[in-house]
Amino acid sequence: MDVRALRYFVETVRHASFTKAARALFVTQSTVSKMIRQLEEEAGTQLLVRDGHTARPTDTGRVMYQRGQQVLEVMRQLGEEIRETSDLRRGELEVGIPPMINLLFTPVVKRFRELHPAVRLTLREGTGRAVETLVGDGELEVGATILPVAPDSGLEVRPFGSYPVWVVGPPDSPWAGKKSLPLTALRDTRLLIPTDDFAMTRRLRQGFAAAGIEPRIAAQSAHWDFLVSLASAGLGAALLPEPLVQRMKTRGLSTARLARSAMQWEVGHIWRAPVSRAPGYLSHAARAWLEVCDAVLGQTARARSGAPRI
Structure with a gap:
């Protein structure tokens, strides 16, 4: 009619x-x-x-x-x-964020709420791999994870940050006093890393494999503060990204940054790639979220580049 x-x-x-x-x-x-x-x-x-x-x-x-x-x-x-x-005067958005990444998003959420108070924003926590699966299955429109994702994942990727990986160990570590370490320096070191369902761990294993190193895993945990605690007890060296280490109590411990050529903690947003020749689509709320992230995290990265190191 x-x-x-x-x-x-x-x-x-x-x-x-x-x-x-x-x-x-x-x-x-x-x-x-x-x-x-x-x-x-x-x-x-x-x-x-x-x-x-x-x-x-x-x-x-x-x-x-x-x-x-x-x-x-x-x-x-x-x-x-x-x-x-x-016009973003209504709507809702659910974003998947891994626990190791969520600390980056506090200023993003604050800014998004200021700009778009009428959009209902929900943050859904899960490991990087879980977020990738949820986005790939269409259960989440957009999420964040550790890069790179699998080439056959069917996901579009937009990087928004690259951070050094730090080694945190007991004060008598063989590399104590050094500011930077090649990955090969950890060949015989007992390592403390996140559990295998973290995308961070996938990235670590990829880096060791590329260097031809079989890592000696002493313990794994989903709680990064516990990994630092194990390191302080002399049980090994924890591998953690810089934003996390900056929030940990590392006084009295040995800390060194992995050389950039060895490994970086790269994070990015993901969403489903277009199917066949059909154009991809992101909701107005999702596009606004990505714009706010680009603006806020871009400013953070610029400020971090001039900040003193740990």
């Missing part, structure tokens, strides 16, 4: 006149008459009784008028909701 014809019909019944309806709609009287005839043909029955310059609805016309007002109101609300969504 043509919504425009329905609108013309409702206006005609409201004004009880083709002439007045045409004036209210800013069209000609013949246009109103034509559209109502089309509506009657589609309905298969007469909707208006024409009596000189007036028009009154038939019994079927009264039903059409009552329901027509409801349809037009729904269409008006739909248009308003579409405009509000486009």
